[in-house]
Amino acid sequence: MQNSRNLEPILTTLVTGDEDAVFDALISLFPVDQMRSNVALTDCLTAFGEGAADVFTRFATRLGDDVARAEFLISAASHARNSRNLALSDDLSKAASPKVRELGNDAELERAKLLNDLGYEHYRAARFAEAEPLFTEALSIHRRVLGADGG
Numbered sequence: 001m002q003n004s005r006n007l008e009p010i011l012t013t014l015v016t017g018d019e020d021a022v023f024d025a026l027i028s029l030f031p032v033d034q035m036r037s038n039v040a041l042t043d044c045l046t047a048f049g050e051g052a053a054d055v056f057t058r059f060a061t062r063l064g065d066d067v068a069r070a071e072f073l074i075s076a077a078s079h080a081r082n083s084r085n086l087a088l089s090d091d092l093s094k095a096a097s098p099k100v101r102e103l104g105n106d107a108e109l110e111r112a113k114l115l116n117d118l119g120y121e122h123y124r125a126a127r128f129a130e131a132e133p134l135f136t137e138a139l140s141i142h143r144r145v146l147g148a149d150g151g
Contacts (some may be wrong), residue, residue: 024062053091060099067110070099074117081124093121112141 056076060069077092100118103111119134 052088053095056092057095060095066099066103067107067114070096070103070114071117073099074114074121077121078117081121086125089121090125093118093125108141108145112138112145115141 056073060072063069063072073092073096077089077096080086080092081089096114096118100111100114103114115134115138119131119138122128122131122134
């Protein structure tokens with residue numbers, strides 16, 4: 001497993017170097033299907049401090065599809081909240097919200113899961129008024145797609 005120290009030279013060049021080349025290198029180190037759960041990658045991107053939310057958002061645009069982008073941002077928001085970086089978590093949740101809402105009907109169950117995950121991040125931040133409609137929409141999609149009994 002990669003750790004933050006292995007990525008420091010790559011991420012350091014991000015500040016002065018070619019952002020696309022750095023992002024390509026990161027994507028080659030971390031397959032897209034492992035992005036969501038990769039704490040080392042999230043730790044490295046978090047090291048950018050106040051600009052970290054912008055770095056995460058730009059990085060997410062390089063991922064394969066809309067679902068992967070939204071999953072990555074929500075996962076990063078969760079990791080930031082777990083690390084007590086509440087401002088970054090809030091910024092990433094806000095960045096993920098339009099990406100989740102833009103998912104088409106062909107990805108309805110993925111969209112429902114992401115709406116639920118995003119709602120949970122708002123809930124954890126005590127933004128209950130923002131969380132409730134996300135949970136409600138996720139439940140509505142599940143009922144419509146899977147039926148009222150969930151199967």
